[in-house]
Amino acid sequence: MKYIEQIKSIVLLFLVLLSIVLTFSIWTYTPSLQVIEESSQVDQLMVGKKKNLQEVIKPYRILVRDRGEWKGTIGSTAINDLMDILPNWKGSELIPVQNNMSIKKMNDFIRMDQRITFFFSEEVPIKVFHSIVPFSQDDLPELTFNKLIMDWSKVDSEKVLTVYFLSGTHRTLYSTEIKMNEVYFQSTVLQALEGLVAYQEVERSNGLSLYVPKDEIELVQYTYYIDEIHPDTFRDILFYDPAIVRKNVESQELLKYTDGMTLMTVDVKNRYLNYVNPSTESMAELPASRLLLDSFEFVNEHGGFTGDYRLTSINEQKHIVEYQLYKQGFPVFSTDTTTRITTTWGENQLFRYKRPYFLLDLDINSEKSQRKVSPGLSAVDVLEKSKQLQLNEVDDIILGYYLKQNDNNLLFTLEPGWFALSQGSWKRIAPEATGGGKNGLE
Structure with missing residues (x-):
């Protein structure tokens, strides 16, 4: 027992040294981390191809005034060609020209010779358009x-090409200049504007003029086989944890997906879905530019623009952005707005997402037929x-297509005709204006 104290000291010294060695090892340890290859990351689910901004923020009509005559577009060819050109330009500083323009002044301004007017369905934020045509100034x-x-x-x-930005809602006019020589402009x-058709101005006493094709137009009536994106794909895209989502078959025409917090209902007959996340609802003020960019980026991230969808409406108060389906350059209308993609933004994330999940990709050649549409003045x-x-x-007043679902639920027909737009809603002008025999509006 006479060495017991010496043994304790040796053991204590050993433990102290061991502690020092282990502490040093921890401090100096560098784990061998394997680099994660990009290809090994989880791929984002896609339902279509991503698009550029100018493919979605696109005019529905281009009108040219020269030598006292009107000419305008029918279809998308000229519109697509010009929108492809715009990103190659650069505007100078944005200059305010006039506020509180009267309706008469706006009509007169468009009516001047050597002018090309792009008609957009909704007010486009200049801060977003800056992504298509850059300006020399950043603080727009x-x-x-x-x-x-x-x-x-x-x-x-x-x-110099002078470009004006006219707001019919706010009655403001701004301008910028783009350096351009005549040879480039001509070529x-x-x-791009060759092949336009004659248009006619319809003047109104208390409103902006309307513009319609002067002569009879011949359009193709299409019939499409219906293809679709399975709703389960949108479940996997929209829900935070798809594994815990329950799918309930409410009826032959209604499905419901829920994880207890969020809900997605599916209208099987019309192939239309409605996703909502109540916890994100917010009425905080959002500028139109941010609202539009957030909406575009969300839909585009999963390739959600599965056709020629174009911006058609922005509601800043309700945080709603809508995109209208187009086919062959003409808007496609339907009952219950089933040809629109709608997003509602909430607390820094999506609150509601409504959209069709059908695809109009394969038309039946044997079912195509030419339809003569009467001149715009008939409408x-x-x-x-x-x-x-x-x-x-x-x-x-615009030419468009009415989406008609056939009885077998496997075919859609696009019937050409005239449509009147008023306060964000549309009315189908009855077939008399397109050569049929029924009067009034539908």
Whole structure:
């Protein structure tokens, strides 16, 4: 027992040294981490191809005024060509031109010779359009426009194309200049506008003018086999943890997906879904530019623009952004807005997402037929005789397609015709204006 104290000291010394060695090892240890290859990361589920901004923020009509005559687009060819050109340009500083423009001044401004007017369905935030056509200044104001007007009267003499941004809602006018020579302008812009058809202005006493094709138009009526994206794919995209989502078959025409917090209902007959996350609802003020960019990026992230969808509506108060389906350059309308993609933004994330999940990709050649659509003034005449909608209440009269679901639920027919737009909703002008025999509006 006489060595017991010495043994304790040796053991204590050993433990102290061991503690020092272990502490040093921990401090100096560098784990051998394997680099994660990009290809090993989980791929984002996609239902379609991603698109550029100019493919979604796209005009529905381009109108040219020159030598006292009107010409305009039918279909998408010229519109697509010009929208592809715009990102190659650069605007100078944005200059305010006029506020509180009267309706007469706006009509007169568009009516001037050597001007090209792009008609957009909704007011486009200039901060978002900056992503399509950059400006020399970065601190752009929070302004919007629904008509872009190109004045080429100075291209020959001063090598400058003046571009105006007109807001019909706010009645403001801004301008910028783009350096451009006549040869380039002729070979790009004017060449893209070859093949336009004659248009006619319909003047109104208390409203902006309407513009319609002057002559009879021949459009193709299409019939499509229905393809679709399975709703389970959207379950996997939209829900935080798809593994815990329960699928309930409510009826032959209604499915429900829920994880207890969020809900997705599926209208099987119309192939339309409605996803909502109540916990994210918010009424905090959002500028139109942020609202639009958040909406576009969300839908585009999973390739959600599964057709020619174009911006058609922004509601800042309700945080709603809508995109309308187009086919062959014409808007496609249906009952219950089943041809629109709608997003509602909440607390820094999506609150609601409504959209069709059908695809119009394969048309039946044998079912195609030519339909003659009467001149625009015929549609105007029907409107003036109708008691449902006054001409001064109409925002525009446009050619489009009505989506008709066939009885077997496997085919969709696109019937061409005239449509009147008013306060964000549409009315189908009855077949008399397209050569049929029924009066009034549908």
